[in-house]
Amino acid sequence: MDSLTLNPLAFVNGEVQLPGSKSLSNRLLLLAALAEGETRITNLLDSDDVKHMLNALALLGVQYELSTDRRTCLVQGTGGPFNTDQALDLFLGNAGTAMRPLCAALCLGHGEFTLTGEPRMYERPIRDLVDALIPLGAEVTYLKEEGFPPLTLHSRGLKGGHVSIRGNISSQFLTALLMSAPMAEEDLIIQVDGELVSKPYIDITLHSMQLFGVIVENDNYQRFVIKAGQRYRSPGEVMVEGDASSASYFLAAAAIAGGTVRVYGVGSDSVQGDKAFADVLAKMGADVTYGPTWIEVSKTGPLQAVDLDLNAIPDAAMTIATTALFASGTTCIRNVYNWRVKETDRLYAMATELRKVGAEVVEGDDFIEITPPKQIRPASIDTYDDHRMAMCFSLAAFGTALSPLTTLAAHAKPFQSISICLDRSPSADKANA
Ligand SMILES: O=C(O)C1=C[C@@H](OP(=O)(O)O)[C@@H](O)[C@H](O)C1
Numbered sequence: 524m525d526s527l528t529l530n531p532l533a534f535v536n537g538e539v540q541l542p543g544s545k546s547l548s549n550r551l552l553l554l555a556a557l558a559e560g561e562t563r564i565t566n567l568l569d570s571d572d573v574k575h576m577l578n579a580l581a582l583l584g585v586q587y588e589l590s591t592d593r594r595t596c597l598v599q600g601t602g603g604p605f606n607t608d609q610a611l612d613l614f615l616g617n618a619g620t621a622m623r624p625l626c627a628a629l630c631l632g633h634g635e636f637t638l639t640g641e642p643r644m645y646e647r648p649i650r651d652l653v654d655a656l657i658p659l660g661a662e663v664t665y666l667k668e669e670g671f672p673p674l675t676l677h678s679r680g681l682k683g684g685h686v687s688i689r690g691n692i693s694s695q696f697l698t699a700l701l702m703s704a705p706m707a708e709e710d711l712i713i714q715v716d717g718e719l720v721s722k723p724y725i726d727i728t729l730h731s732m733q734l735f736g737v738i739v740e741n742d743n744y745q746r747f748v749i750k751a752g753q754r755y756r757s758p759g760e761v762m763v764e765g766d767a768s769s770a771s772y773f774l775a776a777a778a779i780a781g782g783t784v785r786v787y788g789v790g791s792d793s794v795q796g797d798k799a800f801a802d803v804l805a806k807m808g809a810d811v812t813y814g815p816t817w818i819e820v821s822k823t824g825p826l827q828a829v830d831l832d833l834n835a836i837p838d839a840a841m842t843i844a845t846t847a848l849f850a851s852g853t854t855c856i857r858n859v860y861n862w863r864v865k866e867t868d869r870l871y872a873m874a875t876e877l878r879k880v881g882a883e884v885v886e887g888d889d890f891i892e893i894t895p896p897k898q899i900r901p902a903s904i905d906t907y908d909d910h911r912m913a914m915c916f917s918l919a920a921f922g923t924a925l926s927p928l929t930t931l932a933a934h935a936k937p938f939q940s941i942s943i944c945l946d947r948s949p950s951a952d953k954a955n956a
């Protein structure tokens with residue numbers, strides 16, 4: 524098991540150029556592959572989830588050239604759905620943004636496609652998407668448990684018409700349907716049944732589709748109309764914005780122990796809902812300034828607890844859970860049931876690990892309540908093979924500034940891919956995050 528020991532940190536100051544957004548990287552790769560023409564994607568994220576999408580596209584016969592730093596990709600669009608004469612097996616790791624959109628997109632073509640992944644992917648639901656695809660002509664066989672990957676698609680095109688989809692578990696099901704819709708045989712009218720979680724991710728989807736020339740009629744996120752006959756056309760070159768969820772760790776560090784941190788790559792112009800994370804820090808008492816493509820956070824005084832519905836920003840909301848260790852009062856993060864079906868059961872994992880550093884925690888079915896300890900305890904934190912657990916708990920290093928070490932186990936990787944210059948006051952050593 525890999526482990527990473529974080530030395531105590533007392534002060535942070537600096538600037539960060541963010542890596543590309545995961546959500547945009549995987550959407551743009553898939554759309555570029557389906558589009559007519561050649562697309563140059565710049566500032567692509569180099570991460571496991573993007574590798575899974577790239578590997579799958581290669582197996583599907585999509586031609587692309589990846590630069591040696593893996594951040595620029597020149598994709599030759601196929602101009603149509605993916606077809607195969609031989610049964611294909613695609614391994615998609617634990618990448619929701621690959622599994623769900625590919626599941627729908629592969630129904631557009633002809634052939635047999637089996638979608639597999641890591642064991643945790645087999646516990647992450649996909650039934651709501653499959654149930655929407657079946658009336659459109661998809662034939663799906665679950666290979667293990669009903670409603671979960673792995674699964675085999677026996678594809679022969681998707682009809683259009685009226686379809687409804689549930690949105691209360693993951694917005695990625697609706698995203699998947701929307702991205703495939705323009706290539707259905709007739710107009711597609713999608714009705715969202717009940718609540719739609721993680722709504723801002725739908726804006727990322729609609730924005731990406733628009734970049735490739737497809738217009739969707741959006742009636743208040745409850746009904747969507749996609750006219751048939753629209754084709755994805757390459758915009759030529761497209762740059763991936765910085766990752767707003769990754770920005771949250773650096774901005775939270777500033778709110779806890781700034782100084783000032785400015786992140787470049789995400790700002791008021793960003794299409795990513797997670798930019799609103801900075802507004803939560805402002806509610807907690809940090810000083811926040813937005814530019815069109817940057818966000819700056821400074822500490823101006825002690826942080827206060829908040830009680831908020833963070834359903835719209837489930838990934839960045841995790842960072843609030845560890846920031847709460849440094850806020851006076853009890854923080855409550857509400858309406859995040861779907862934390863339970865992500866890379867791990869994040870409500871359970873977060874509650875368990877926060878208790879290890881001394882916090883008092885109430886784990887509800889769809890909320891978490893955190894009261895910080897007087898002094899954060901050094902601890903060995905289990906990250907459940909979840910990158911966000913590792914990144915969130917890196918913030919605990921600020922609480923051990925006057926005590927021994929905090930150790931993060933199991934998932935050292937994310938810390939190597941982003942670099943920030945964190946000063947350790949007063950000696951101003953370079954540190955890692
Ligand atoms: O569409 C996307 O890019 C994502 C949507 C969100 O998932 P849910 O819609 O399942 O909450 C988010 O948690 C995930 O990291 C990325």
Ligand SMILES: C=C(OP(=O)(O)O)C(=O)O
Pocket residue numbers: 617618619620621838865866911
């Ligand atoms: C939930 C996440 O990923 P995905 O659903 O795309 O696998 C995440 O990155 O926090």
